[in-house]
Amino acid sequence: MRKKYWEDLKEGERLTCRPVPFERSDIIFFAKKFDPQPFHTDEAAASASIFGGLIASSLHALAACTRVVVEAQEDVAIISGVGMDEVKMFNPVRPGDVLTVEARWSDLKRSRSQPDKGVAGIRCKVSNQRGEPVMEYGYRYMIACRDVA
């Protein structure tokens, strides 16, 4: 695969992400390790919650979506991550859900102080198999330029 540099990115261009399925066992495993709220880990407690059943930790949803976004970046010359934008959550993720990530390159800016680098965002809108919005968020990266301006 041909290495991609900051100059190769196009504002608004969509990354092709594969679907993100959620299994009950994975939801419970992640939550027990990282986000042990009862509605993520315990079937009975989750049934008694406003969700009426088990839901995935938002961090699990974020991590699983990140996997497919990183795959879809192909061979981009990422130097480092520099942050994440606010995460807005709309609908919970339940066992059996399959998420679609609409990820687009955004906020492309070449660094003035370091002309061999540029910043780039990826804005993500995540929805489920019923077309309901699940979450919106963004990554921010520093990326190498091919040519020093």
Next chain:
Amino acid sequence: MRKKYWEDLKEGERLTCRPVPFERSDIIFFAKKFDPQPFHTDEAAASASIFGGLIASSLHALAACTRVVVEAQEDVAIISGVGMDEVKMFNPVRPGDVLTVEARWSDLKRSRSQPDKGVAGIRCKVSNQRGEPVMEYGYRYMIACRDVA
């Protein structure tokens, strides 16, 4: 443990979080599953990167810190998470690092439209064992009130 409601929270009160250690094997395991950037998964590639060695995925850092924050919430009547604030990243997390999470309740607001609920944030400042800042971010939750106003 006595159940805590929205009324029991105090603006700015610190949650007592245990330290968060990072093992090389956990860093690689998490990154291979969720954030397979070479500087998170591959020792040689990481050595050639600007980091000069393996660093943890920020999502891993966020997830591992979330674990100790959730533990420190004790038995708070959380109804649901409603979002996360911007994540600012300052210094990478490396194998052997032990993070300290300074987490404080913030932005406590009772709902006007639903007087049996309130919102509450937790603002987190994370630093490493050398006192260097690692990241800052925040959670937002909806929490049950004890008394309906």
